[in-house]
Amino acid sequence: MKIGLDVMGGDFAPVATIAGALLAQKELSPSDRIVLIGETGIILGELEKHHADPGLFDIVHAHDVIGMGEHPTHAIVRKPESSISIGFKELKHKRIDAFASAGSSGAMLVGAIYSVNNIQGVIRPCTSTVLPQENGGLSLLLDIGTNPDAKPDVMYQFGLLGSIMARNVYKINNPRVALLNIGHEEGKGNLLSQATYQLMKEGKDFNFTGNIESRDLFKSKADVIVCDGFTGNILLKNIEGMFRMMMKRGITDDYFTRFNYENYGGTPVLGINSTVIVGHGISNDVAIKNMLLLARDVYHARLSQKIKRALSRVTVVVRD
């Protein structure tokens, strides 16, 4: 497969992206190839610093860059020669099989939706994060910010999308899908979570196990945890913030070490017709490596095809 990397994306690009690409190249199989997308001169200069053979990679030139502060939609439209825009052009024309960037996550989402489109039947694509469980496993939390205002049917689909990802990428059999809520019992919550609970209870498209409270997020009570993007983003950044305070204070602990974002490399955009990975803005070389390996795993899991098939036989469809 061919994995496109936005060399210009991320706070530490291009130094961290090229270093990460070199790390990933060593771990990928000979049939996988990384396509470096960005200013050719910069790419060759960085490879030179590592005394690396440019022939290990394909290079696609892009002379412009979308900044972190730019408005995503405007930037995608106004900068067709940016590394992100070029990456999506390559993806759309199937010259690459996956596209990954630690740059503007907004531009990555807009680009994904406009270039490769939603899978038919997906109301809103979403993004996820991994929550390390105390018992050693991993759970998925979604959405983490793509949909700050979600409707119950959108939330229902998050359950389905997360369930397919947990099964196919993280190899969890019959994943338990829980709804993040402010009480364990049915009937608790805000209007959105109450309505979502009813849909999930009636639906037969995934293994819904009820509400989960945020104090139990790490207790292996669910494999997939569904929430709206506002709540998910608040939760994710709080967890990150607490982890960073612990690191700053010199606290070392086997379990909490697993909260380090570098280990995970980012999130696929779930619900689109291709493989797009959004990395963390502060990605270092290890995070970039893991972003590229995640792109490979998500591609090989054939998520898009599986989501398409699942949606064609979905039991719950509600639109208001």
Add this chain to the structure above:
Amino acid sequence: MKIGLDVMGGDFAPVATIAGALLAQKELSPSDRIVLIGETGIILGELEKHHADPGLFDIVHAHDVIGMGEHPTHAIVRKPESSISIGFKELKHKRIDAFASAGSSGAMLVGAIYSVNNIQGVIRPCTSTVLPQENGGLSLLLDIGTNPDAKPDVMYQFGLLGSIMARNVYKINNPRVALLNIGHEEGKGNLLSQATYQLMKEGKDFNFTGNIESRDLFKSKADVIVCDGFTGNILLKNIEGMFRMMMKRGITDDYFTRFNYENYGGTPVLGINSTVIVGHGISNDVAIKNMLLLARDVYHARLSQKIKRALSRVTVVVRD
């Protein structure tokens, strides 16, 4: 002043409540008196175990108890002889000046609203928690669950209520009020936070300083942090959950020790015509002591009067 304590409220009542009352009694001034509300026989029995003089306290008999799992409104109506119902009757008739319980928080809220009522102009009362700041200070987060569905004008009032509490209870001069959001810039967020931002920006009733992200909750960037009750509850329980995992794993750290709920004792119900404190269900004796001392501090801060005065000259009033 007279502080009513629900002796039957909390997971470890009546052992922890009586032990906590004895601890508080030692720290209160001679002009303050604790009124123990509950089954007289049980109260005398517990005091006996401590070889304590029952004359140190007033005792008001209540032979019924509202359980943690009961529906709050039904329980308040059907159990007029419960310690919570009796407590509110005492409060309403001004035989006590404040009422505190670590029992059913739902019943405490319902009781508060129906017995002493909202302050005129308050759309929805709310509850708060304290967030220990890395630099040693404290910030307030509100709402933490009383209003899972809030409207922008309700959120605006939370800013005002929190500001008055921070100034008068925590002695913070001109408290900085921030809106919890998923981005720092104006325009970020869900529909609720976007609309709330505009109201807060236009209003002149408190010192609004803009959005705050959840990774910055402990970085002394704001004294009062406003969110809807759903988000606040999710956040609070996540922080508690992470703190408990740290304790379980034997991590000791000066800063994180301040996350221990025992130190704070609970939250006043903000926006009602009296002083009502809701404690943590798992309160031990130290937490009960701090709940009683908080009742004293909130009463002496004359919060209700100050909120009433502030609302009479409020600059932003929106109802949909």
